[in-house]
Structures are given as structure tokens and as C-alpha cells.
Amino acid sequence: MTRRTMALAVTAVVLIGGVPAVAAPLAVACTVNYQITNEWNTGFGAAVSIRNDGEALNGWNLTWTFPDGQRVTQGWSGNFTQTGAVVSVTNPAWAPTLGSGATAQVGFNGSKGSANRPPTDFAVNGVSCTGPNQAPSVALTAPTAGSSYTLPASIPLAATAQDTDGTVAKVDFYAGDTLIATDTSAPFTGTWTSAPAGDHSITARATDNRGATAASAPAAVKVLSGPAVVASPSTVSVKQGQTATFDVSLATAPSQPVTVTLARSGSADLTATPTTLTFSGTAKQTVTVTSANNGGAFGTATFTASATGYSPASVTVNEIDPSTSDFNKAFLDQYNKIKDPASGYFRKFGDLLVPYHSVETLMVEAPDHGHQTTSEAFSYYLWLEASYGRVTGDWAPFKSAFASMEKYIIPAKADQPTNDKYDPSKPATYAPEHPRMDAYPSTLDGTVPVGQDPIAAELKSAYGNSDVYGMHWLIDVDNTYGFGRCGDGTTAPAYINTYQRGSSESVWETIPQPSCDTFKHGGPNGFLDLFTKDSSYAKQWKYTNAPDADARVVQVALLAQQWATAQGKAGDISSEIGKSAKMGDYLRYAMFDKYFKRIGNCSSPSSCPGATGKNSAHYLMSWYYAWGGATDTSAGWAWRIGDGASHQGYQNPLAAHALANVPALKPLSATGQQDWATSLSRQLEMLQWLQSADGGLAGGVTNSWEGQYASPPAGTPTFYGMYYDAHPVxxxxxxxxxxxxxxxxxxxxxxxxxxxxxxxAKKILDKWVPWAIANTTTGTNFQIPADLQWSGAPDTWNATNPGSNANLRVSVLNHNQDVGVAASYAKVLLNYAARSGNASAKTTGESLLTSLLSHQDSLGIATPETRSDYNRFDDVYNTSTAEGPYVPPGWTGKMPNGDQIGQGSSFLSMRSMFRNDPQWPKVQSYLAGGPAPTFTYHRFWAQAEIATAFSLHAEIYG
Structure with a gap:
């Protein structure tokens, strides 16, 4: 498994809340969920669940009619009889009653012919039941993403659509929000004959016979006013007296060779070669721009590539100071590649951009699909645009990035509608975490004491409402899964979650779920009863914050405020800086124990008391905080939790410094600034405590051993009463x-x-930097540490007389060429060298950046990586190893596209869309016994990290 499989994950959140009120029962009412769990040539297995929505039943009889001649051959958890096509199942003798709101499930194996449609006429005791309507599935097959057309455009439209519990009534095709075609029968096709020139996002939306809808992933297409020349990037910087390049191609393949000529307007000091290019297809050709070495004023020229009968393309080339560092130019080159629409790093929504996790879609690490995105990516988007503001003085892109973050990944009031029902004296109901997934669902236990939330009231007073101002960690940008917003199936981006089940759950074991669970997908209780065990379930919303991303926003705000102030433009971004301080105020939830219990010496759930005041604050950056509540605004509950587990890699003492000491970033709450001042010292203490004898930083601490306040092994070192954990979370x-x-x-x-x-900070760096450099080589084939192995443990922390940690050791297991990590590593060395004057750190940092420049491609900077962990795509749960997606016995459900979830599910079976990915054959070959596949990924965070590393060097040394 690669080191990144869960490197970015926000995990192990047990979602909790008050028990909702149950509506007055009806006399007789029921909901039936029919799931095919397995299927082979002549047979199939199925599970049928009945939810009693009426009064308690003393004896029940479930009936249905098979539509395709199916026969029950074996049944369990009920008494099966079949007469013709009609099946009758009565309650087992050992379970005669079905209480109001309760669920019973039966299962069977059956025989079938070529068709196996589900029944539609379920009844209990002769009363017809409502079947939870499963949304249809739809995939756009035409047009192809990235295709180009010329006016008058005639764009073919086609989609495949299915409905597992009914029929597809129609498929609508949309360009953005505009309906462009409809077809009511398969094959679903159409033509868009009035497409205007420009960029368009095409989707297909299927509607079933009961009104449920689902939307396909979008396909981005371009409509040109005619045959067109294409040039990229659209903006190029060149040092005076030196050269730069751009690419020219044709948007569509010509029927015969086409000659393209280049013409210049603007400064004569800029010339391009060649000036004539011949194309027989769409392959790119490179043009070199040369700047005259004449020492004159810096010029700008526009080079227009044109051909007879083709729309031209233009590239603007700007001369820059020849003394500008190579890295400042490298920043501009990297920035232009990232922001070029043709590169594919963003999806555009109106005037705002949302970054994808990666350009590539077949990507499994912390996000389980490349076109999801994370709060981490948004924080790097801000950093990228802040650096652009520093270089150019243009702060509009930074403001746009902040607006996108606020609109798409910070839940709005409508997304967290019942925060006003939150009771800080009863923040959450306890549910233990477990080291194995097969211990889930975890039982809610209201007898375990929890503490009081000490900051909710002051946050409400400071900001005038009860809403939490923090980013949720994960969104489905293209709505690939089809959850939509609160189950609507169509809205993109969509808030989603994956991790929920303790320390053993890697990405390969996760079950995707919507952040707003309205029971429209999954099982009868949506996805909730996979994670928590309760007497009843309510529709609810729930969000998880990744504190390192929000802290990075504060860090970037500090830098942006300093840069803009130096330019006399602080007022341009004052609103965004103030909102960053607000985010930092709410980020304090990451400083508190999960259930606001007392910090230190917790060894059992019942003996660890709930805290009052700040006694539940550890003042570190924990792995997450989370909040949620009922979707029903008349319901009387909402909840919030912190986390007692803190990883060294999540600490951000710079953000703590900013919130504690910088006036522009002072939180508005009564005690926010004071808390961050304490946090600054506590974070630095923990990093010192975790530093090995070699120099590397060990894992972290927890106030809740194994997530259940268990007693740790004897002799476990402590930090302010919290226990050392070599690998937290x-x-x-x-x-x-x-x-x-x-x-x-x-x-x-x-x-x-x-x-x-x-x-x-210097004391920690003085030891860390030499250790890292000793394990690094630079050059084209640079090598940096990849995986680390730890032994021993730190000494118990003594603030007045810290130990030497002589027994805490780290070794480097292997090396790699991770470009994003290399760029972040270079930032460490350059920052340290700038203050300390350490020549080795400066030389190594610069050499790493130079090494990265030797791995450029048309999209950025990347190196190939082999993904041997992709053999886990088809893993099913293995009881002996506790690996593979675990589904509790008897639980069945469906993804919005109809993918089954049940016993024997795999990562792939719940994500069948991967089979349609253009890169899938490489994985399929691997699963069939071939070699591990190799990919060249362009992760947004890594490309932005590289760009901002170049910018940092220019800032310090340029």
C-alpha cells in the first residue's frame, strides 16, 4: 500500500445525536426495501427488509409477485411459501412481533431466467407497502469530454440509463442549467443544434417512473465559431535576453494539411520561431519566443496563430527583469499551467472555480475519486492565489478563491439548519470507537458522562448566530456518486463523507455516504446504522472538519495580509482576512476532547469525567472536529464534538501565532486570542516532546486510548496526562x-x-534539518524519504526538564520522487536557512526546486508512480485479517446508481463508475495477474505546493 492511501484522511468520527421524536404511528403502514445481493447465470440471492411505519404488529405476512418467473429455492429468517408467481413470507416463530418503527429482514436464494426484475407489489398483512424508490443510474456516452465543435455546431447526445426498481421515464440533456434535448425511450439520444460558441458542460439527467432523478458526470466541450487554432498557455513570461515556449495545435483534425502562421503585435524585442507550422492532425507543436538582450524597457507582445478558414489563437508574452530569479519565473510558468482551463485542474461554476483533487479521475488515496476535492485543496488554492497577488499586485483571484471556498465547502445556513437547537451543556451522546470495523455499528451510550462545550455561547455572541464557520473536509465536485444536496440526486458539488469506523478503516474499506442523510439512498435508515446503533434513526446532516486545512487558511491569510500591506493594498482583502480570523475562532473546536471530557489520565469511559470550562482543552490541533443535527427544523437537537487525538503533522504553530498576536487576525470571541496564545506554546512543546534522538518527529498523543477512553499499555509515556501514540487515528x-x-x-x-x-521553533529545526538532509539526494533523479519506521517511545514530558528521548528512534525505509512532498520539504529548508544562515539547508532546498524543474510536462510537474495497492479494488471483507469493506450481517443498501452494498461488497462493487474510466484497463489487467499499473498524477495540492515553493524562494532570495 502506498503511503498516501490514508495520508490525507479525516477519520473515525462516530456520529451521534439525540434520539429523535417518533411521529404518531399509523394503523397499518410499511416500507419495503428489496435488494439483490448476488447474481449468477441461473440464480440470485436477495434480502428484503420491512419497516413498520404503523402500529405494532403481532404476526405479519409479507407478500409479493415475481414479474419474470423467479422461484424461491431457499429462505431464511421467515417462513416462505410460493404459489405460482406469488410469494408469501410469515414471521419466524421466534420473532412474532414487529414494533412500530422496527425493521425485520428476510433473505432468500432463488432461480431465474434471463430477466430478473424486482417485484413492485409488496404488501404486509394485505396492506400495500411503499418501496423506497431507488434513483436511476445514467452515464453520458456522447459527447466525449474535451471534444471541440465548430459553428454551426451539431453536437450528438447519447446516454445509457437504468432503473433497478422500475423504468426510466426520460433522459434530459443539459448544457449547464439549460435543457437542450429530451428522449423518453432507449437508446436515449438527441442532438444540440443551437449550441453557441464557447465552453459548455454537458450532462444527462434520468428520471424514473416514480419521479426520482440522477445526473451523469459532466463532459466539458468547446464550441468554436469555426475551425480553430489552439495555443497554450495563454500567458507566458520570459526573462529579457532569454527564451520561453508555448504550444500550438488545431482544435479538430483537418481533412487535409493546414498551414498556421504566427504574427506578432507589440514589442519588436520579442520574436517567435518557427513562424510557420503545418498540421495534419491535432498534435501540439512548440513555438520558442526569444527576448532581445538589449537592456531596454520590458515589453509585451501578443503572438497570434492563424490559418485560412480557422479562428486564430493568441498568446501574450511578457518580458520580465533578467535579474528575476529563475524560481520567480518558474512560479509564473507553473501558475499559468494550473490556471489554464485546458489543464483540467478546476471545474467552473458560474464565475467561480472549484479545484479537483487531481486532474486524473482514477485516483484512490484519501479521496476515493480524483474529481472529488478536499478542504486541503481549497487551502492550497488560496495559497496559490495569495502568492500570485504577492508577485503581481492583483488580489482579485485571491478574493475569487475565497468566495469559492465560502460558497462550496463551508456549509451554509441551509446546510446546517438546526444549530440553533444545540445545547452546549449536552454536546453529544457517547459512542465508543473500535479498532476493528466488525465491531460497528457502535452503540450510543447515554450513561457515559460528557462535558460542557465552553465556547459555543461566546461564538454565538461574537458572530450573531449558531452556525459553525469551518470547512467540511470532502465534496464530490461532479456529483459522481449522485447523492446531490440532501438527497436531491443532482446538485453539484455535493457534500459527502467516507471514513467513519475506527483506526483499521483504510480508504479501501470505506462506504461512501452523503453528509446529509435523508434515507433516500443506502438502506432503510440511509447509511446511519452502518456506524451507530440506536433504537431509531432520524434524517440528519453532519460535517467533519480537517483542522490542518483550516489552519492553513489562517496561515495563508497571515502571508497575504503582510504582502498586501507592503503593497498598500491591505484594504483590498480586509474582508477575507477578517473571515479567516473567524474560521480560526471556530477552529478551536479542534483543541477539545471529543466529548469535552477532562484532559489527562483517562483510562475508562465512566471514570473519565466530563469537564467544565477549559478543562477539556488540550490546546493542540487534533485530527478533526465535527458537528451535525436533524434535517427537520422542528426537531430539537444538534451536536458537536472535538477530538482527543493529535498528530504531529497537523500542528500549525504559525497559525496559532497569527491568531494570538496579529491584530488583523484577532478573533472576535471573548477568549479566542487567549486560547491561541496557549495553543502556540502547547504545540511547540508537543513537537519538542515528539522529536526522536535522530531528529524526525514521532506520531502524537491521545486523550482517548483506541477512541474509547481505554487503559493504555503499562508504561505508556504521557504529555500533560495524554498518552503517546506512535500512529494516532x-x-x-x-x-x-x-x-x-x-x-x-x-x-x-x-x-x-x-x-x-x-x-x-529553531531548537526543533536545528535537529530535524540535518536528519532530513542526510537522507536526501538531489538532481534529476532526486530521492527523498518516503516511508519511516519507528521504535521506542519519548520520555514522559517534563516541561521544566525535558528528556532526551534517547530510546525514540526513526529509520528511513525507502525513498521516492514525490513532487508535492519535495516542494514542501524545500519550503522547510528555505525558511530555516533564511533565518539561521544555514548554507546546507539553502543549497539543498534550492537543489530540490531545480530537481523539480527537470520533471515538467504540459500540465505541471509530475513523476510516474506505481500503485501496487490497487490490487485492493476487488477485496471483500476477510474476517481473519479484518481487511476489506465490512458490512454488518443482514445490512443491505444501494448507491444512487444502483450499486449494491451488502455482504461480499468490494470497493469496486460500490463504485462501478471506475469500470468506465479510460484508465481502468490498466487496473483490470493488474487484477487479472498483470503488473502493477503506473500513473502520472497531477494532484492539485502538489502542483500548488510546487508553485508556492518557487514563490517562497523568490520572496526570500529573489
Whole structure:
């Protein structure tokens, strides 16, 4: 398994809440969910669940009629009889009653012919039942994403659509929000004959016979006013006296060779070669621009590539100071590639851009699909645009990035509608986490004491409402899964979640679910009863925050505020800086124990008391905080939790410094600034405590051993009464194995040192930097640490006399060429060198950046990587190893596209869309016994990390 499989994950949140009120029961009412769990040539298995929505039943008889001649051959959990096509199932003798709101499930194996449609006439005791309508599935097959057309455009439209519990009534085709065609019968096709020139996003939306809808992933197409020349990137920087390049191609393949000529307007100091290019297809050709070495004023020229009968394309080339560092130019080149619409890093919604996790879609690591995105990506988007503002003085892109973050990944009032029902004196009901997934669902236990939330009231007073201002960690940008917003099936982006079940759950074991669970998908209780066990379930919303991303927003706001102030433009971004301080105020929820219990020496759920005031604050950046509540605004509950587990890689002392000491970033709450001042010291103490004898930083601490306030092994070292954990939060793979968590965390410490001279930060860096450099080689084939192995443990923390941690050791298991980690690592070295004058750190940091420049491609900077962990695509749950997606016995459900979830489900069977990915044959070959597939991925965070590393060098040394 690769080190990144869970490196970015926000995990192990047990969702909790008050028990909802149950509506007054009807006399007789029922809901039936019929799921085919397995199917072979002549037979199938199925599970049928009955939810009693009426009064309690003393004896029940479920009936249905098979539509295709199916026969029950074996049944369980009920008494089966079949007469002709009609099946009758009565309650087993040992379970005669079915209480109001209760669910019973039966299962059977059956025989079938070529067809196997589900029954539609379910009844209990002669009363017809409502079947939860499963949304149809739909896939757009035409047009092809990335295709181009010329006016007058005639764009073919085609889609495949299915409905597992009914029929597809129609398929609508949309360009953005505009209906362009409808077809009511298969094959579903159409033609868009009035497409205007421009960029368009085409989707197909299927509607079934009961009104449920589902939308396909979008296909981006371009309509040109005619045959067109294409040039990229659209903006190029060239040092005076040197050269730069751009690419020229044709949008569509010509019927015969086409000659393209280049014409210049603007400065004569800029010339291009060749000036004539001949195309027989759409392959790109490179043009070199040369700047005259005449020492004159810096010029700008536009090069227009044109051909007879073709729309031209233009590239603007700007001369820049020849003394500008190579890395400042590298920043502009990298920025232009990332922001080029043709590169595919963003999806555009109106005037706003949302970054994808990666350009590529077949991607499984913390997000389980490349066109999801994370709060991490948004924080890097802000960093990218802040750096652009520093270089150019243009802060409009930074403001646009902030607006996109606020609109699409910070839940709005409508997304968290019942926060006003939150009771800070009863923040959440306890549910233990478990080290194995087969211990889930976890039982809610109201007898375990919880503490009081000490910051809710002051946050409400400071900001005038009860809403939480923080990012949810994961969204489905294209609505690939089809959950939509609160079950509507269509809205994109959509809030989703994956991890929910303790330290053993890697991405390969997750079950995707909507953040707003309205029971429209999954099983009878949506996805809730996979994770928690309760007497009844209510429709609810729930969000999980990744504190390192929100802290990075604050870190970037500090940098942006300093840069804009130096330019006399602080007023341009004052609103965004103030909102970043607000985000930091709410980020304090990451400082508190999960259930607001007392910090220190917790060894059992019942003996660890609930806390009052700040006694539940550990003042560290924990792995998450989370909040949720009922979707029903008349319901009387909402909840919030923190987390007692803190990983060294999530600490951000620079953000703590900003919120504690910088006036523009002062939180509005009564105690926010004070809390962050305490956090700054506590974070630096923990990093010192976790530093190995070699220099690397060990895992972290927890106030809740195994997530259930258990008693740790005897002799476990402590930090302010919390227990050392070599790999906090997850074990698959071990969470502190990835070197990336070293550089992500220590970069913030190094930036704090450069900006403030903090001696505590320097002490940590003085030991970490030589260790890292000793395990690094630079050059085209650069090698940096990849996986780490730990032994021993730190000494119990003594703030007045810290130990030496002589027995805490780390070794580097292997090396790689991870470009994003290399860029972050370079930032550490450059920040440290700038303040300390350490020549080795400066040389190694610069050499890493130069090494990255040797791996450029048309989309950015990337290196190939082999994904041997992709053999887990088809894993099913293995009881002996506790690996594979675990589904509790008897639980069945469906994804919005109809993918079954049940016993024997695999990562792939719940995500069948991967089979349609253009890269899938490489994985399929691997699963069939071939070699592990190799991919060249362009992750947004990594490309932005590279760009901002170049910018940092220019800022310090340019």
C-alpha cells in the first residue's frame, strides 16, 4: 500500500445525536426495501427488509409477485411459501412481533431466467407497502469530454440509463442549467443544434417512473465559431535576453494539411520561431519566443496563430527583469499551467472555480475519486492565489478563491439548519470507537458522562448566530456518486463523507455516504446504522472538519495580509482576512476532547469525567472536529464534538501565532486570542516532546486510548496526562509512516521561525534539518524519504526538564520522487536557512526546486508512480485479517446508481463508475495477474505546493 492511501484522511468520527421524536404511528403502514445481493447465470440471492411505519404488529405476512418467473429455492429468517408467481413470507416463530418503527429482514436464494426484475407489489398483512424508490443510474456516452465543435455546431447526445426498481421515464440533456434535448425511450439520444460558441458542460439527467432523478458526470466541450487554432498557455513570461515556449495545435483534425502562421503585435524585442507550422492532425507543436538582450524597457507582445478558414489563437508574452530569479519565473510558468482551463485542474461554476483533487479521475488515496476535492485543496488554492497577488499586485483571484471556498465547502445556513437547537451543556451522546470495523455499528451510550462545550455561547455572541464557520473536509465536485444536496440526486458539488469506523478503516474499506442523510439512498435508515446503533434513526446532516486545512487558511491569510500591506493594498482583502480570523475562532473546536471530557489520565469511559470550562482543552490541533443535527427544523437537537487525538503533522504553530498576536487576525470571541496564545506554546512543546534522538518527529498523543477512553499499555509515556501514540487515528497504513506528514507540519514551524525568530521553533529545526538532509539526494533523479519506521517511545514530558528521548528512534525505509512532498520539504529548508544562515539547508532546498524543474510536462510537474495497492479494488471483507469493506450481517443498501452494498461488497462493487474510466484497463489487467499499473498524477495540492515553493524562494532570495 502506498503511503498516501490514508495520508490525507479525516477519520473515525462516530456520529451521534439525540434520539429523535417518533411521529404518531399509523394503523397499518410499511416500507419495503428489496435488494439483490448476488447474481449468477441461473440464480440470485436477495434480502428484503420491512419497516413498520404503523402500529405494532403481532404476526405479519409479507407478500409479493415475481414479474419474470423467479422461484424461491431457499429462505431464511421467515417462513416462505410460493404459489405460482406469488410469494408469501410469515414471521419466524421466534420473532412474532414487529414494533412500530422496527425493521425485520428476510433473505432468500432463488432461480431465474434471463430477466430478473424486482417485484413492485409488496404488501404486509394485505396492506400495500411503499418501496423506497431507488434513483436511476445514467452515464453520458456522447459527447466525449474535451471534444471541440465548430459553428454551426451539431453536437450528438447519447446516454445509457437504468432503473433497478422500475423504468426510466426520460433522459434530459443539459448544457449547464439549460435543457437542450429530451428522449423518453432507449437508446436515449438527441442532438444540440443551437449550441453557441464557447465552453459548455454537458450532462444527462434520468428520471424514473416514480419521479426520482440522477445526473451523469459532466463532459466539458468547446464550441468554436469555426475551425480553430489552439495555443497554450495563454500567458507566458520570459526573462529579457532569454527564451520561453508555448504550444500550438488545431482544435479538430483537418481533412487535409493546414498551414498556421504566427504574427506578432507589440514589442519588436520579442520574436517567435518557427513562424510557420503545418498540421495534419491535432498534435501540439512548440513555438520558442526569444527576448532581445538589449537592456531596454520590458515589453509585451501578443503572438497570434492563424490559418485560412480557422479562428486564430493568441498568446501574450511578457518580458520580465533578467535579474528575476529563475524560481520567480518558474512560479509564473507553473501558475499559468494550473490556471489554464485546458489543464483540467478546476471545474467552473458560474464565475467561480472549484479545484479537483487531481486532474486524473482514477485516483484512490484519501479521496476515493480524483474529481472529488478536499478542504486541503481549497487551502492550497488560496495559497496559490495569495502568492500570485504577492508577485503581481492583483488580489482579485485571491478574493475569487475565497468566495469559492465560502460558497462550496463551508456549509451554509441551509446546510446546517438546526444549530440553533444545540445545547452546549449536552454536546453529544457517547459512542465508543473500535479498532476493528466488525465491531460497528457502535452503540450510543447515554450513561457515559460528557462535558460542557465552553465556547459555543461566546461564538454565538461574537458572530450573531449558531452556525459553525469551518470547512467540511470532502465534496464530490461532479456529483459522481449522485447523492446531490440532501438527497436531491443532482446538485453539484455535493457534500459527502467516507471514513467513519475506527483506526483499521483504510480508504479501501470505506462506504461512501452523503453528509446529509435523508434515507433516500443506502438502506432503510440511509447509511446511519452502518456506524451507530440506536433504537431509531432520524434524517440528519453532519460535517467533519480537517483542522490542518483550516489552519492553513489562517496561515495563508497571515502571508497575504503582510504582502498586501507592503503593497498598500491591505484594504483590498480586509474582508477575507477578517473571515479567516473567524474560521480560526471556530477552529478551536479542534483543541477539545471529543466529548469535552477532562484532559489527562483517562483510562475508562465512566471514570473519565466530563469537564467544565477549559478543562477539556488540550490546546493542540487534533485530527478533526465535527458537528451535525436533524434535517427537520422542528426537531430539537444538534451536536458537536472535538477530538482527543493529535498528530504531529497537523500542528500549525504559525497559525496559532497569527491568531494570538496579529491584530488583523484577532478573533472576535471573548477568549479566542487567549486560547491561541496557549495553543502556540502547547504545540511547540508537543513537537519538542515528539522529536526522536535522530531528529524526525514521532506520531502524537491521545486523550482517548483506541477512541474509547481505554487503559493504555503499562508504561505508556504521557504529555500533560495524554498518552503517546506512535500512529494516532489510524493503523492502515500506520499514520506516521509517510514522510509527507513530517514536512507538512515542520514547514509551519520553519515559517514561524523565519517570520518571528522563535527560539523554540529553531531548537526543533536545528535537529530535524540535518536528519532530513542526510537522507536526501538531489538532481534529476532526486530521492527523498518516503516511508519511516519507528521504535521506542519519548520520555514522559517534563516541561521544566525535558528528556532526551534517547530510546525514540526513526529509520528511513525507502525513498521516492514525490513532487508535492519535495516542494514542501524545500519550503522547510528555505525558511530555516533564511533565518539561521544555514548554507546546507539553502543549497539543498534550492537543489530540490531545480530537481523539480527537470520533471515538467504540459500540465505541471509530475513523476510516474506505481500503485501496487490497487490490487485492493476487488477485496471483500476477510474476517481473519479484518481487511476489506465490512458490512454488518443482514445490512443491505444501494448507491444512487444502483450499486449494491451488502455482504461480499468490494470497493469496486460500490463504485462501478471506475469500470468506465479510460484508465481502468490498466487496473483490470493488474487484477487479472498483470503488473502493477503506473500513473502520472497531477494532484492539485502538489502542483500548488510546487508553485508556492518557487514563490517562497523568490520572496526570500529573489
Amino acid at each position: 489510524w493503523r492502515d497504513p500506520p499514520s506516521n509512516r509517510w514522510f509527507g506528514f513530517q514536512v507538512w507540519g515542520i514547514e509551519r514551524t520553519a515559517a514561524l521561525y523565519r517570520l518571528t525568530g522563535d527560539a523554540r
